[in-house]
Amino acid sequence: MPTRTQGTRLQPIRRRIAERTRVVLDALASGDHFWTHQQLYDELRTGDVPISASTVYRILRKLHELDQVETLRSEDGKLMYRLGNADGGHHNLVCRRCGHAERFILEALDQRAERLGRQFGFSDIDCRFDIYGICRNCRTPT
Numbered sequence: 001m002p003t004r005t006q007g008t009r010l011q012p013i014r015r016r017i018a019e020r021t022r023v024v025l026d027a028l029a030s031g032d033h034f035w036t037h038q039q040l041y042d043e044l045r046t047g048d049v050p051i052s053a054s055t056v057y058r059i060l061r062k063l064h065e066l067d068q069v070e071t072l073r074s075e076d077g078k079l080m081y082r083l084g085n086a087d088g089g090h091h092n093l094v095c096r097r098c099g100h101a102e103r104f105i106l107e108a109l110d111q112r113a114e115r116l117g118r119q120f121g122f123s124d125i126d127c128r129f130d131i132y133g134i135c136r137n138c139r140t141p142t
């Protein structure tokens with residue numbers, strides 16, 4: 001059982017962990033798009049809260065374990081993260097330049113995937129169908 005002294009000593013560490021998690025969550029909440037680990041680190045490395053690339057990675061993994069972020073593979077295979085969970089039964093239309101994403105529903109595809117799974121004796125079917133393109137903002141010259 002932790003003593004009062006240990007609890008007091010751990011408080012600054014807990015505060016730093018909470019602060020770093022908050023800056024990661026704030027960045028993720030700043031737009032409806034997917035981030036690679038590197039993009040998120042590049043965004044945060046010059047901020048007020050010192051944070052290392054490995055800490056950003058650890059926080060992202062933890063948030064994913066807690067079902068607070070959904071993940072997606074970019075076309076070149078990098079894992080990308082966005083705030084929100086993946087159980088919404090949606091698919092994504094993703095900008096390959098900035099990671100901006102629109103969610104959409106394709107019931108016919110989901111129903112077909114379910115039937116196909118049953119036909120081959122599969123259960124617990126999860127159908128991922130993502131579309132990649134260039135969003136309006138990235139296409140328009142500034």
Ligand SMILES: [Zn+2]
Pocket residue numbers: 095096097098099100134135136137138139
């Ligand atoms: Zn874009």
